[in-house]
Amino acid sequence: MDRRPLSRFISLRRGWAAPLGLVVLIALHLVGAVPFQETLRTFSFDLYQILSPRERVSAPVVIVDIDESSLQSLGQWPWPRSLMAQLVERIHAMEPAAVAFDIIMPEADRTSPCQSAQYIPNIDQKLAKAICRLPSNDTLLAEKLKQSRVVLGVAGVDDGGSDSVNAPPMHAVGEDPKRLLRHFTHALTNLPELEQAASGHAILSADIERGVVRRVPLIAAIGETVLPSLSLESLRIASGSPNFLVKTRQDRVEGVGVEGLFIPTQEDGTLMVHYSHHDPARFLSAASVLKGEVDSDALRQKLVLVGFSGLGLVDFPSTALGERVPGVEIHAQVMESIFDQDTLLRPYWSLWVEGTAMMALGLAILWGFPRMKATVLVPIVASVIVALALTGFMLYRYQHWLIDVASPMFLFVVMFGAMLADSLIREELQLKALEQDLQRQREQAAKVHGEMEAAKRFQMGILPDYRETFTNEPRLDIAARMEPAKMVGGDLYDFFMLDEHRVFFSVGDVCGKGVPASLFMVISKTLCKSVALRDDLHYMNLGKLMRHANQEISRDNPEMLFVTAFIGLLDLRTGELIYCNAGHEPPLLLAPGCRPQELDGAGGPPISIMDDYDYKTHKYILSSEEFLCIFTDGATEAFNPAQEEYGKERLMQGLDDIPPQATSETVMNLAWNNVSAFTDGAEPSDDLTMMVIRWRSSRT
Amino acid sequence: MNIQEELLPNGVVKIHLSGRMDIAGVGEIETRFAGMTASPRMAIIVDMSQVPFMSSIGIRALLINAKAVSKRGGKLVLLSPEANVEKVLVTSGIDQIIPICHSQEEAVGKVTA
Numbered sequence: 001m002d003r004r005p006l007s008r009f010i011s012l013r014r015g016w017a018a019p020l021g022l023v024v025l026i027a028l029h030l031v032g033a034v035p036f037q038e039t040l041r042t043f044s045f046d047l048y049q050i051l052s053p054r055e056r057v058s059a060p061v062v063i064v065d066i067d068e069s070s071l072q073s074l075g076q077w078p079w080p081r082s083l084m085a086q087l088v089e090r091i092h093a094m095e096p097a098a099v100a101f102d103i104i105m106p107e108a109d110r111t112s113p114c115q116s117a118q119y120i121p122n123i124d125q126k127l128a129k130a131i132c133r134l135p136s137n138d139t140l141l142a143e144k145l146k147q148s149r150v151v152l153g154v155a156g157v158d159d160g161g162s163d164s165v166n167a168p169p170m171h172a173v174g175e176d177p178k179r180l181l182r183h184f185t186h187a188l189t190n191l192p193e194l195e196q197a198a199s200g201h202a203i204l205s206a207d208i209e210r211g212v213v214r215r216v217p218l219i220a221a222i223g224e225t226v227l228p229s230l231s232l233e234s235l236r237i238a239s240g241s242p243n244f245l246v247k248t249r250q251d252r253v254e255g256v257g258v259e260g261l262f263i264p265t266q267e268d269g270t271l272m273v274h275y276s277h278h279d280p281a282r283f284l285s286a287a288s289v290l291k292g293e294v295d296s297d298a299l300r301q302k303l304v305l306v307g308f309s310g311l312g313l314v315d316f317p318s319t320a321l322g323e324r325v326p327g328v329e330i331h332a333q334v335m336e337s338i339f340d341q342d343t344l345l346r347p348y349w350s351l352w353v354e355g356t357a358m359m360a361l362g363l364a365i366l367w368g369f370p371r372m373k374a375t376v377l378v379p380i381v382a383s384v385i386v387a388l389a390l391t392g393f394m395l396y397r398y399q400h401w402l403i404d405v406a407s408p409m410f411l412f413v414v415m416f417g418a419m420l421a422d423s424l425i426r427e428e429l430q431l432k433a434l435e436q437d438l439q440r441q442r443e444q445a446a447k448v449h450g451e452m453e454a455a456k457r458f459q460m461g462i463l464p465d466y467r468e469t470f471t472n473e474p475r476l477d478i479a480a481r482m483e484p485a486k487m488v489g490g491d492l493y494d495f496f497m498l499d500e501h502r503v504f505f506s507v508g509d510v511c512g513k514g515v516p517a518s519l520f521m522v523i524s525k526t527l528c529k530s531v532a533l534r535d536d537l538h539y540m541n542l543g544k545l546m547r548h549a550n551q552e553i554s555r556d557n558p559e560m561l562f563v564t565a566f567i568g569l570l571d572l573r574t575g576e577l578i579y580c581n582a583g584h585e586p587p588l589l590l591a592p593g594c595r596p597q598e599l600d601g602a603g604g605p606p607i608s609i610m611d612d613y614d615y616k617t618h619k620y621i622l623s624s625e626e627f628l629c630i631f632t633d634g635a636t637e638a639f640n641p642a643q644e645e646y647g648k649e650r651l652m653q654g655l656d657d658i659p660p661q662a663t664s665e666t667v668m669n670l671a672w673n674n675v676s677a678f679t680d681g682a683e684p685s686d687d688l689t690m691m692v693i694r695w696r697s698s699r700t
Numbered sequence: 701m702n703i704q705e706e707l708l709p710n711g712v713v714k715i716h717l718s719g720r721m722d723i724a725g726v727g728e729i730e731t732r733f734a735g736m737t738a739s740p741r742m743a744i745i746v747d748m749s750q751v752p753f754m755s756s757i758g759i760r761a762l763l764i765n766a767k768a769v770s771k772r773g774g775k776l777v778l779l780s781p782e783a784n785v786e787k788v789l790v791t792s793g794i795d796q797i798i799p800i801c802h803s804q805e806e807a808v809g810k811v812t813a
Contacts, residue, residue, distance in 0.1 A: 511756035512723070560764050564756070564792055583792035605793030609763055637755065645753075685722065686755070 018415075022362040026355045029407065037407055042214065044406035045272070048396040049320045054276040060339040061303045061332040063283045064091060070287035071310045081109040081137035083290070085144040087306070090289050092148040094299035097238035100151040100230050102204060102307035102328040105138075105190045112136035142197035151200035151233045156184030156222050165189055166201045167225045168236060174248035181253070181269045182207070182220040202233035206330065207270075212318045213330050215270040218256045218263060219246055231335040232256055232263075234303050252348055263338055264345050272344040272402060273330065274337045275319045282332055283309065303339075305332055346402040357388075357408040362415055369419045381416055385409055452487040459488050459518055462525065464495055466665075475572040475698055476503055479665040480691040481672065483634075489687035490517025490563075491632050492525040501573050504532050507691050508565040509584065509632040511606075517687075520561045524607065527552045528565070542567055542580040546607070546615040550582070554608045562606040566630050568693075575622040575695040580615050582607045587630040588652065590667060591623070592660045596652040599628065624697040627667050629655065634688030638675050641682045646675060664692040701725035703732050710812055712743045714779075714804075718750035721758025730761060737765045742774035743811035745804070748781035754788045766798045775811040777801050 028034045064087070071077060091099055109115070114132035117123055135143075145152075154165055165187045184205070189195060206216040218229045228236065228244045236244050241259035248254060252267030265271050286306070288294050307328025308314045316324040319333075337343045361384065368377065392405030466478045480493045490510030498504045506528055510517040531549045546567060553563070566587060568579040581603030588596045601618035622628065631651070638646040654674035658667055668690050675688065701719030708714050715736055719725045737744055746762070762778070769776040777799045781789060789795050801807040 509756065511760045560760065560767070562756075562760065562763070583794070585791060603791070603793055605796055606759075609794075609797060633756065 018366050019363070022359065022366070022415075025362075025411065026358055029355050029358060030351055032351075034407070040406045040410060041404045042209070044392065044404060045214070045396075045402050046212075046320045046322075048393055048402070049275055050322070051393065052397050053321055054274045054333075054337060054340075054342055056276045056279060056336060057340045057342070059281070059302075059336070061282065061305060061335045062096075062299055063305045063307060063309075063328055063332055064286050064289055064299075065283040065307065065309045065326075065328070066286045067283070067309045070285055070290075073287045074290065077308075077310065078109070080111040081105070081141040082111075085137070085141040087286060087290055088141065088144040088148055088150065090292070091299060091304055091306075092144070094289075094294075094296060095301065096149075096299045096304040097301045098149050098151060098200070098234045099304045099306065100200070100202065100234040100331070101153060102230065102305055102331055104153060104155055104188055104204070105141075105194055106188055108191060109137040109141075112138065138191055138193055142193045145194060145197035145199075149199045149237045150197075151202050151230060151237055152190050152194060152198040153202045153204035153230050154187040154189045154222070154227070156182075156203055156205040156220060157186050157188055158184055159186065161186035161188045163187075163223045165222050165225050165227060166195050166198075167227050168201060168233065169243040170226050171243045171245045172248070173245065174254075175251075177219070177246045177248045177253055177269065178221045178224070178226055180248065180251065180267065181226065182217045184220065184222045187222045200233040200237045201227060202230040203227040204230055204331075206317075206327075208317055212320065213273060213327075214320055215266070215272050216330070216334055217268070217270045218265050219244070219253075219269040228256070229334070230305075230331050231338060232258065234305075234335060235261060235338065238303055261338070263343060266346060267348055271334060271338075272346060273320065273334055274342055274344045274400070275321050275323075275333055276336070277321060278319075278323045278325050278329065282329060303335055305335075307331070342400065344396075344400050344402055350401075350403050354404050354407055357405075358411050361408050361412045365412060365415050365419065369416070369423075381412070384412060388412075449487075455515075455518065456484070456487050459484075459522065462522065463493060466495070469495065470497075470503075473497075473503075473572070475696050476570075477664045477694040477696055478503075478505075478692070479663070479668040480507075480689070481668060482687065482689040483684070484513070484518070484687045485634065485684040486514045488515060488518035489513055490521045491634065491687035491689035492521045492563075493630075493689055493691050494525055494529055495691075496529070498532065498569065501571055503570050503572060504567070505570070505630075505691065505693060506565055506567040507584070507587075507630040507632065507689055508563045508607075509634075509687070509689070510563045511561055513687055516559060516561065520557075520559075520563065524549075524553055524563045524565070528567070532567075541617055542569060542578050543615040543617040546580045546582055546604070547613060550607045550613060550615075551611065554611050557608050562608040564606040564632075568628075568630075570622070570693065570695060572695065573698075575624065575697065577620045577622050577628070577695075578617055579620070580617050582615060583609075585631065585633060585636065585648075587628055588655065590627040590629055590655050590658055591625045592658050592662065596629075596655050622695045624695055626694065627658070627662070627664060628693045629667065629671065630691045630693075631671070632687065632689040634684065634686040635671070635675050635690065637686055638679050638688070639682055639685050640679050646678050650674070650678065664694050668692040701728045703729040703736070705736050708745075708808065710743070710808070712745060712808055712811055714745045714747055716747045716750065720753040721751050721761065722753060722755045723757050726755075726757050726761045733761060733765055734768070737769050737774075737776070740772040740774065742769055742772070742776075743808075744769055744774065744776040745779050745801075745807040745811060746776065747779045748785060749779070751785055752782060754781075754785040756792075759789070759792055759794055762794065762798060775813075777807050777810050779804065779807045 113134040117128045117131040163186050203220045206213050218232050219226055232244055236258040239258050245257040253265055253269040255262050255264040257263055284294055305328050309326040314326055318324050388405045388409045392403055395401045395403050463482055466480050470476050482491050490513050492508045495505035508524055510520045528549045531545055535545050564583040566581050566584040568577055570577050581601055583603055583606030586598040589599055590596050604613050604615040635651055636648045655671055671690055704716045706714040766776045779801050799810055
């Protein structure tokens, strides 16, 4: 089956899937629909604050704290409003810039004289009326509020409560901000008497995300009214500003302010709270203030917040630093950060910057991953992660911008991980395929090897064994051996009795080695023998035999292989040797005590080169001491590991002094071992064949 | 092994062989050698002076090309082989099929005759 179109389709899909996924992810990021992204972002912003919390530079805010000791010394909450009136009076006397109540007083004080009188059984009616003419505790507090610059707060609720609230005048620049703001339908308000007495009106609500206050509204809407937060309103009162400012632009709130002060906010008018650590120095116990135990300058020109920390009275929300603090301290911290101009801002363009960073990093990894080596890629990935983290932190630290680098970083790491996993899986599959391939190749090689072994057995099998062939012929001493350079070889030798007294022998060498040479060797040996047996050799014309063999072998030779051959016929009665040489190395004549000599006799070209050639026949009479040593170029052209050639000189030197008791076999082994010692384990360059023949006279 | 072609006057092509003519060496030049001798009626001189070693496979390569040239009506001679290479050529009787010359004049004379 042709798998190319399918694999092309898959690779096309693979090629587009990742960039397409990236675009979808960034679109989801821009609309804020990436799952868990907000959690990740919040975590990273909290981490910035934990690593580098805001420093409390100036201390414009003091919290008059209705704490545990105040409750113990002045009684349980709710305190009579007359006591609260005293507290306001005391605070006022210390000349604060503004006083803000983080307390809502929606119901009338039941400890006022008139209400208390009703609970006295059998009270004289006159007395009761007289008591009821006394001003109520609420009235007392309202009077004190009127004398001071006090901000009262309301809580935004979505059912019940009042739908009209008092609010300071708003100066809106741009469009009407109401629809952009955190919106409540109703409010839990203070007694109208108190509301009217207050100089400022504010909203106290803050959103708590899983127990942590990370952002507070600086302005919010209740019904149709826009109200400033406690902090903004306190600043307005302190600055003497007649109204508060809200600036909107292109469907978002840019910021809020009072005279001489502008605070950039998020697009819904909220402020990301920049926290410092909890500091007890912000707190003054209400009891100490009432008892006049504090320094008279302690509240001068300060923004005073009146609130609770007494356990059981309030919940303790957490800050971004992970500290649980009374809610009033969060208001104080907001005021501090505004006062020190150390507020945080997540700019409206952050999403686009983050989206661009995600796109750039995503594309970079898609492009870079397949092109880079792991040794380059891993340090780059690590550097990018560190650079992102540092950039985010530096922007927070020095610009007070909250830019989400966690999302691009997460995307980058996830994409890197995914591509790593993908490449690992692919590599594993590839490895598996390679292993299977290797296994197949091994099996195939084993099969071929088995066949080659069989071929070798066959080839060696058609060479006669000198130890068996002439056991009953004392007139002949012969040894021969062939060793192919590869599994099978192109050398050949043969010997057989042509008749009762004559032995025919041949040594040949097909050009090349390996399988083609071995096939040619088998053909040549077979044809040579059949020609020898067929031809009438009565006239001892070996040249003619060689010519016939040449004609036969040349006939079918498409690969143009050729074979050098030395053939001989030895008459065992006389030692007469007739021989013919077709391009073969001249054999050596050896005798104890004599130097080796070449057997003379001009030859012709190797068999199968010329279709028709008249080879010459030569004659030599062997003595019974002489050995005829025939060899192939595997001996003379053997190489040692230093690539030196053995050569004919060394071969002759090695056979210089053969012992008197030598046999053909010992002479052959001597020559063979000399060659082996020289090559010293180097891979043989060619097949090696040696044959040694000695005529043994029957007279000796 | 390396093989280079040089065009002499009278249309004689001189092929320079250099390197050992063993199985590996011949494998490197076989195809180009055959390509250089593929045209009809060529007069080719093969310069053997840079060939230090000749194996039977090298002889075969020379023979194949000499036969191919001869079949197409051309002539091929060997020029100035080293002594040991010439000995191999003479021993194997190749010199009776491919003439061996010892000077360029002699070689040019033989192939253009």
